[in-house]
Amino acid sequence: MFRDITLGQYYPVDSCIHRLDPRVKLFGTLIFLISLFLTDNFIGYIPALIFLISVIALSKVPFKYMVKGMRAILFLLLLSVVCNLFLTRGDVVFSWWKLKITKQGIELAGFMAIRLSFLVIGSSIMTLTTTPNQLTDGLEKGLGFLKIFGVPVHEVAMMMSIALRFIPILVEETDKIMKAQMARGADFESGNIVKKAKSLIPLLVPLFVSAFRRANDLAMAMEARGYRGGKGRTKLKPLKYKGRDAVAYIVIFAYLSVIIALKVIF
Amino acid sequence: MEIVKTENLTFEYIRRDEEDNVEGITTAVDDVSLSVEHGEFIAILGHNGSGKSTLAKHINAILYPTEGTVWVDGNDTKDPDKLWTIRNTAGMVFQNPDNQIIGQVVEEDVAFGPENMGVPTKEIWERVEESLKVVGMYEYRKSSPNRLSGGQKQRISIAGVLAMHPKCIVLDEPTAMLDPIGRKEVIDAVRGLNEVEKITVILITHYMEEIVHADRVFVMDKGHIEMEGTPREIFSQVEKLKSLRLSVPQVTELAYKLKKRGLPIPDGILTTDELTEALKRCR
Structure with a gap:
């Protein structure tokens, strides 16, 4: 049942957003997030909204998948709205007992709610249209310049992709150990949180032991196949910019300049 | 020139306690001299703890001899300059299929070896296609390794080594964790490598059935080579095999x-x- 687990929530359709180079998507997401923080009035959100809607339409991913990501931050969203609503000083519009709602409070609450939802939707578009594999490749190539400063970019990317490969294996193994211990009378279900957490110890110990053993085996297998770090490596699927990636970069920069222009004018 | 040659190879595992004092020494391989010719199919047979896996790891320069010398295609494994040449000459397939697959897609895993060697992209694609066809897994090239059976995963591992175009492949109990169907798949693939691709095969196993097709068999016990000969010569000594805790x-x-x-x-x-x-x- 855990065999198909994937991190993130890649939605497999063929669209022009899916086909973009992962570096473009990473950069675009970053610019979009920055633009949200640059904007401090509602007018600035109009180009952001247009940008977001057109990307969603182009990606062919059903809108409900984007909203799914919202559920995770629903509590955060409500908290921020409530705090902004009641704790902002200004012209009182409505008051009851000690609680006062101000005009500025309403504005700020709405503003924050839009910013948060745009943040989540914007970044989920990236994970929905990019496989974890492409993401690690994109990070490795896109952040390659950090190597000059001694950041082990290739190694980190390799670790990420190995982690992704082993998640389903370890999940399956956890399941197996759990069943083996339940067969011998272990109880993972009853009791309070502390008791439940304690009952996980006999599960985690064998899991860790086996994870270390696997890591050891894998390291040996990688060395036997001539792995010696990122130097001199070639790629089966090297990332290459195509025409559409250039167009995407132009669109991203155009969007950024609109945001900056609006910020300067208003 | 022999593809693999060992002379008085001895390897000792040194156990140390927490203060780094020597607690005990286990001699895993003891004074082994053997030579393997190009294109041969060699089987190394032995009970658990007979030293056969330790011997195998010397051929890929994962372990270095405590005493004696190992040459792979004329290169001494102790020479650090020759390390990567040796690993590209003698590929190795391990026991657990899950712990030797690196890629998340079959074709990416097969490409891992050639990628490390710095083979140009276009040639990697050719090698991946060719090796997957040899082991009969070409139609699974886009699948995730997690969805394959043990025998299929092990064939992917073999393809991964094959894509490096080695002269010799060492298989360290490749079938120990497989069911009978998986074992047959893997052994058929290995025989194909030897007979069709003319690659030297060194198969390490404790299953008697798998050595029937070998050109020569070495039987190991307690780090020594106890018997050497064709499968027929080995199998005619039923009593001796039984005394080495091996069943025919x-x-x-x-x-x-x-x-x-x-x-x-x-x-x-x-x-x-x-x-x-x-x-x-x-x-």
């Missing part, structure tokens, strides 16, 4: 028992067909 294939055992009871059957029967032929002649 069922059909060989049956032939041996019949012979002991007085039937005129030759030594070293390997297949059911041979036994039926021999029995027909008895009448």
